[in-house]
Structure formats: structure tokens, C-alpha cells
Amino acid sequence: MNFKTRFCLILGATLIAAGCSSTADKPAAAAAPSGPTPDSCTSSVxxxxxxxxxxxxxxxxxRQQAGASSARILTPTSVVTLEYNRQRLNLNVDEQRIITRVTCG
Structure with a gap:
């Protein structure tokens, strides 16, 4: 085998071994605090x-009751982006502006 081939095989084996290494030595992530965080939306409220x-x-x-940092009214013809914002309250309404759904996002 030539040098390039040997080098590629060793490099590949090293990368595979590194990808299979154990994560047991890494510290566990801290548990997420329970309950709403400041400026987090809680639509159930x-x-x-x-x-x-x-x-x-x-x-x-x-918006204030839900603890959201922003809020919007979404009509059936509203054009919205697909970005998710967990701090935003959405009030979905029908054609008569009657609230039909309450969500965060």
C-alpha cells in the first residue's frame, strides 16, 4: 500500500473511533426550571x-395575562411567516373577529 492510501485508512479509522466515543464522562445538562420564564407565553391562561x-x-x-412579549390577531386571510416565536401570543379569529383559537408561537 502506498503512503496516501495508508494515511486515508488511518484517518478514517480515527474519525470513526472518535464518533463512537462514549459521552459518559460529560456532565449531565442541568434540568430546565419548571413554570413559565419571564417573557414566555402561556396560552392556557x-x-x-x-x-x-x-x-x-x-x-x-x-398579552399581559399570558406573559407574552408580543401579540397579534390572525384573521382567516392573514399572511404570516413560519417563524416560531415562543414569546408571542396569537389570537386566531373568524370573519367576524370572534376568537376561535389561542396559541403561542
């Missing part, structure tokens, strides 16, 4: 708003 008419005032009250 405002589930009672379903069936009500969405207004800017109600949106702000819901």
Missing part, C-alpha cells in the same frame, strides 16, 4: 377568551 370579539384592548390584556 387566556383560553377563556374564545368566543369573544377581538379588539386591540383585549389583545393587550391577553
Amino acid at each position: 387566556v383560553e377563556h377568551l374564545k368566543g369573544q370579539t377581538a379588539t386591540p384592548e383585549l389583545l393587550e390584556q391577553a
Whole structure:
């Protein structure tokens, strides 16, 4: 075998062995704290708003109650991005602006 072939075989074996190494020596990750964190949205707190008419005032009250940093009203024709923001409250409404769904994201 020539030098290049031997080198490639040794390098490949080393990389495979490194990928199979044990993680037992690594410290365990700290457990996540339970409960809402500051500026984290909790939609279950405002589930009672379903069936009500969405207004800017109600949106702000819901945002504060849910602990969200931002909030928006989503109509059936709203164009939204696919970005997930766990600190944002979403009030989904129907054509008459009646709240049909409450989520965070």
C-alpha cells in the first residue's frame, strides 16, 4: 500500500473511533426550571377568551395575562411567516373577529 492510501485508512479509522466515543464522562445538562420564564407565553391562561370579539384592548390584556412579549390577531386571510416565536401570543379569529383559537408561537 502506498503512503496516501495508508494515511486515508488511518484517518478514517480515527474519525470513526472518535464518533463512537462514549459521552459518559460529560456532565449531565442541568434540568430546565419548571413554570413559565419571564417573557414566555402561556396560552392556557387566556383560553377563556374564545368566543369573544377581538379588539386591540383585549389583545393587550391577553398579552399581559399570558406573559407574552408580543401579540397579534390572525384573521382567516392573514399572511404570516413560519417563524416560531415562543414569546408571542396569537389570537386566531373568524370573519367576524370572534376568537376561535389561542396559541403561542
